[in-house]
Amino acid sequence: MNTTTGAYGTGAAPDTAGPPTKSAVRNVQEQMAAWKNIDYTLIPIFSILIGGVTVFLIALTVGDWDYWQDWRDRRYWPLVTPFSLIIPAAIFNYFFWKRFRLPIGATAMILGYMFGVWVSRYMNFHVFANFPMNFVAPSTFIGMGILLDCTLALSRSFFVTGLVGAFLFAIVLYPLNWITMAPFHVPVEYNGYLVTVADLMGYQYIRTAIPEYVRIIEESTLRTFGEAVTPLTAFFAGFVTLLNYYLWVWIGSLLTQNRWLTRLI
């Protein structure tokens, strides 16, 4: 079986490269240089491209919930966000594991996303639309990606990664971002109303196209369990995110099958 890959047989460390028998390059050094180039090229491009696509995905699915401080509520934002973000995370988690045994897919995707979304918020929302940067800064998801990737590295199983990693992915969103949200939840008395700093900024910094009623945030209902909104939402978000992870790992497995490639060639 090893005619073309000779020395890469079993258990060798990734850096011990031997001469391939058939190749366009002339020697080991050139082979190594070419492969290093692939690393230099592929990972940044992958990150930025997939990150850019994810910026779109999040804009379409999460949208205003992540654009504005006064939309990050306890009920919808922590549910919609991990549910959407797990889609590219699952696909690339699967792809990098299946093809390279690298548990980096989710983190690489989210790093690219975070780069893209910071550029987008800074340029479009702050510089162009003139909103204060603090009000439109994105939430961070990098910790969530690392937890998903680490679970895969440790368990080597998509089943366990879904059960533990995807669940963690969803439930840490709120505590992970609370440090940047808490200042905006400090109460203010305004014209006889109790509001938060975020609510007041949403009112003061005029959004003509997004009137107040468009905001879809938690409203109390008869079924609300008093104080327990955040943990209950987190638990529910964990559960649906876990299911969505399995779905997209499966779709990812269909998408990354070699036969698409062989058919194309």
Place this chain on the structure above:
Amino acid sequence: MKTIRHIRLDRWGALALALLITLAGPLYSPAAEAHGERAQQASLRMRTMHWFDTDIQPRKIAVNETIRVSGRFMPSKSWPEHIRSVEETAFLNIGVPGPAFVRVDSRVNGVAMIRSTRFHLGETYEYEVVLKGRAPGRYHVHPVISVEGAGPIIGPAFWVEVTGDQKDFQHTITTMTGETINPETYALSTILWWNALWFVIGIAWMAWWFRKLPVIMPRYIKVQDLGDDQANQLITIPDMIVSVLFVGFVMLVIAGGFFWANYKYPITAVLQTGKVEVEPLPMPPQKVEVEVNKATYRIPGRSFQVEMTVTNRGERPVQVGEFSAANIRFINAKMFDIKPQDEHDLVASSGLRVESAPIKPGETRTITIYADDALWETYRLVSLINEPDGRFAALLMFYDDQGTRYLNEIQGPMIPSFG
């Protein structure tokens, strides 16, 4: 070497392309407001909201100074049934491009309008919005009523000039915990260092796997070689240890951030929502009764004429002083001398022709008024004749000889006349 140089070139090309897609892609602009005044269907503009007494003072300010947008509006009784009603959910808004101003205060009939409310058809409301200049520029400032499910109803506008420099803009909020904050930069440093910290942690995780290059190709070949089951041995013991360390560290940082935030901001509240209720202005007794007999639009002369039967139940003679439809004011020049205040002020100073004499107390008479002006065409109200439901609605203002105003909404079908 040639191949490698090619690869390198391709790499930068692809990287540039990827960057371009990322940067140009999500060009989402939340401030898509320009001059929507002509865009909506003519009949909808006429039959949703009658804005009147609109004023903005002053028209020229420096950054940090305030303007006051004020006036009155009356939701039309002829509100189209297929449009979501203003009696459900509406918000008093301002049409300016983004936060060029900050809204310091807004009130309807004295009630603070921080949230959405509802307005009743045929009732009169008085509004007042105080805006503080933030970004210098020249703005067409409109009052707007945004109606849930229907969209913005744009009121009359005036040009306002803001001079100075945004750098000088000063704005503070005092919280219930006694802090005075600057919302322009509040908590920004926390947001920045927190995000930077996570970038570093994320890149550290990537760096572990790419600590010795090349990685992608050798691992790809090995996975192919070993097969799916055996390939798991590519994850080494150090890999496992590092993974455990990362899980622990990530959880520790998340918990640390959470508890630090709770320590620093012990008092927080939930985002607030819900509706505000506001009572309409008390209605004065209806002293003038109007019934529309026929409304015709003569296309060649751009002349709108309404024949109507008017009954004066008051004590003094009344005459029509103003006819206002879709924010265009047609003035009876015999009674008032009202000139447009700027180049986009929709006033037809002598646009209203009333040939009949004032209506005496107790008298019932049929009169015809003519509202003629090129503004009919400029503001595309003529397109009413091409619409599926060619009904008009307008606000008629009668005045008695002492200057008291009587408001009447008139509405009905409009018949075009081609000759």
